[in-house]
Amino acid sequence: LAATALAMFGLTYITVSVYQMLRGAAIVFVAILKHFALKDKLASFQWVGVGFNVLSICMVGLTASGQSAGNTSGKNPLIGVGLILCGAIVQALQYAFEERVMSGDIGAPPLLVIAMEGIWGLLVCMLILYPACYFAGIE
Secondary structure, rough: HHHHHHHHHHHHHOOOOHHHHOOOOOHHHHHHHHHHOOOOOOOOHHHHHHHHHHHHHHHHHHHHHHOOOOOOOOOHHHHHHHHHHHHHHHHHHHHHHHHHHHHHOOOOOHHHHHHHHHHHHHHHHHHHHHHHHHHOOOO
């Protein structure tokens, strides 16, 4: 939920094409988390792929910063890039946590992990977010 919210806020600052390309940054962050946090060794060809992703994300980010010159809305696209990359980090943390839960000592079945994730999302939306928006007067 947090990753999606960050990405949607970032989308208000940039074009959809840049947004879509920057969502691929989750691959880079997942690879880094797998290597350092989960102690999972990636093959060299996988690191080459991660390197290509980093290169493409940098090129897309530079393209977005170049669009700020022709931006008439007054919004800084680099803020959008930063928000989307923060969303990708949160998403990567979720993926790494899911892998840890499914393959670690707990060994939870994948369908159980996804079901619990959905139930928690439903509860947070129904019991916290929707009532908060209702009482705040947000439609």
